[in-house]
Amino acid sequence: MxxxxxxxxxxxxxxxxxxxxxxxxxxxxxxxxxxxxxxxxxxxxxxxxxxxxxxxxxxxxxxxxxxxxxxxxxxxxxxxxxxxxxxxxxxxxxxxxxxxxxxxxxxxxxxxxxxxxxxxxxxxxxxxxxxxxxxxxxxxxxxxxxxxxxxxxxTSGNPLFQRGYRRKQAEASMKENLASGIVRASSWKQSANLYDPMCGAGTILIEAARWAKKMYPGLHRRFAFEHWKTFQHDAYEEVFQELRNEECSTPLRFFGYDIDSRAIEMARDNAKAAGVDDVVEFKQLAIKDFKAFEEKATVITNPPYGERLGTVEELMDFYNQLGEIFYQLKNWDLWILSGNKDLPAKMRLKAQHRLPVWNSEIECKFLHYPIY
Ligand SMILES: C[S@@+](CC[C@H](N)C(=O)[O-])C[C@H]1O[C@@H](n2cnc3c(N)ncnc32)[C@H](O)[C@@H]1O
Missing domain, CATH: 3.30.2130.30 (VC0802-like)
Structure with missing residues (x-):
């Protein structure tokens, strides 16, 4: 084999x-x-x-x-x-x-x-x-x-994270496979509505929504193996149909906010191209106005952390403010991807899990804060 x-x-x-x-x-x-x-x-x-x-x-x-x-x-x-x-x-x-x-x-x-x-x-x-x-x-x-x-x-050709739905990209966008990987590694497991209050181009929510709708990422692209003499066209066609037939609807809803109106516009375009605009909603909103919009939900977010956006000093105060906002989300589950090891401590919340993960060359931590 x-x-x-x-x-x-x-x-x-x-x-x-x-x-x-x-x-x-x-x-x-x-x-x-x-x-x-x-x-x-x-x-x-x-x-x-x-x-x-x-x-x-x-x-x-x-x-x-x-x-x-x-x-x-x-x-x-x-x-x-x-x-x-x-x-x-x-x-x-x-x-x-x-x-x-x-x-x-x-x-x-x-x-x-x-x-x-x-x-x-x-x-x-x-x-x-x-x-x-x-x-x-x-x-x-x-x-x-x-x-x-x-x-x-x-066997792949173009990298598999190039899904084709991201026609425009925000400055600090994460790769699609990183977004999908952290969503799947989190405890969310499609158990509640999902929020990303600093969503940028919307990658985390789009990947999560596609998972919930069983929309497989590579159904509309070509692969290197298709050029080979060994290519088994019938086997390919069979799995293509099998995966395509799995697409379904989801009762879950996905909400993305960002202070930057251009990011919101980009996220909306990306969600439409990705076929999830029926379940994902994007709106311009500053984090200071984010609150528990429902009784119980999950947040997965990637706040600015200095490498690409803002200086670390400016971000210290920002993380302090994030801690106060997130502390209000009683019964919610919170996951944060941060590329700076000192900033998350400024939130003064206690992390229950820490997964080391790399965003290209930047070493990050994916941190879990259940809010009680
Ligand atoms: C690291 S980026 C998120 C990238 C995103 N995960 C993606 O893949 O495109 C952080 C985002 O936080 C947003 N942001 C910064 N300050 C904010 C604030 N006060 N309120 C809401 N969003 C803010 C930025 O506009 C930026 O889009």
Whole structure:
């Protein structure tokens, strides 16, 4: 059975493993940023189409050691790369080197890898695929750490977090898979209406609403595996229909507020493009006017935290004010994603859980405050 690796934003490995199992993958092992799983190709297509937390799904093909440059060529010849694409299609090599004596830098590794693969096509067809770094039919991902080399093929193509609904983006927008990952890692589990009082482009609420309506993220995009000779069109069509038929309505409602009217406009456009404007409402509102609009609900929010918006000094007072506002939300559940380790303490609320998670390069904490 093929072995795949799903990658994600650091910190979301556990939530990703759960999602992959629910889509039919057999999880072999996971760490905080990737999940190794076994499945047949049909399930791989389903995971590419249905997984909301993964960034990419890679097919593992080779693992070996390299002590001198020639070893690489020899090992790459153990795998037949001509079975994936025709010589008139295109390829790309994405290489990463850490600490290797045999290969000085990643360009050299990428070059040698490409040469070895191209030779296979020349031997068989007397014709070779061209390199296309923008839109290749086949991307080979090669990683070298010391002498250890792993080679994989990217089955996804464009990263899976590019859902296509975010035509405009607020300055500090989070990636769609991070938003989905924190929503799923929280205790909300579709148990109550959901609020984001500092919603920016609305990513958290849009991802939560799509989850509630069982709208799978990859039904309207193309994948790298569709360009391969090994593509099983019938299996793809079957899982496509299966996932599409799951779409349903939800009794839940989602409310997003932001002080910035442009962000609200953007969030409304994004929700419409994402097909959730029937359940998500956005309104311009300053946080000082936010209160318990109903008896019991959940807040998941990502307030400004200094890296991209405002200075840390200005934000100290702001978090102090946030603490007072959130303290009024009796019986609500509150989850905050913050990229500054000192600011949340200014709220003077007691966090019950802290999940470390990375927003691109920024180390954040996802904090849970049940309000009693
Ligand atoms: C880090 S961004 C949120 C990004 C959002 N999660 C997304 O994916 O687009 C923080 C948001 O808080 C909003 N904000 C800042 N001060 C505010 C205030 N006093 N009241 C309400 N919103 C505020 C900003 O306009 C910004 O959109």
């Amino acid at each position: 093929p072995v795949f690796v799903a990658t994600t934003q650091r910190g979301l490995g556990a939530a990703l493993a759960e999602e992959i199992s629910s889509l039919g993958g057999r999880v072999v092992k996971s760490n905080d940023r990737q999940v190794q799983f076994e499945s047949n190709w049909k399930i791989c297509y389903k995971i590419n189409m249905g997984c909301s937390i993964a960034s990419r799904i890679l097919l593992t093909i080779l693992d070996f050691n390299v002590y001198k440059p020639d070893d690489l060529y020899h090992h790459l010849q153990q795998h037949d790369f001509t079975k994936y694409i025709r010589p008139d299609q295109t390829l790309k090599v994405s290489a990463k080197v850490t600490n290797s004596h045999a290969f000085r830098d990643q360009r050299f590794l990428a070059q040698k890898t490409k040469d070895a693969i191209v030779d296979q096509f020349m031997d068989k067809y007397d014709q070779r695929p061209d390199v296309d770094n923008e839109n290749p039919s086949l991307t080979i991902v090669i990683k070298m750490v010391d002498t250890k080399v792993s080679v994989a093929l990217d």
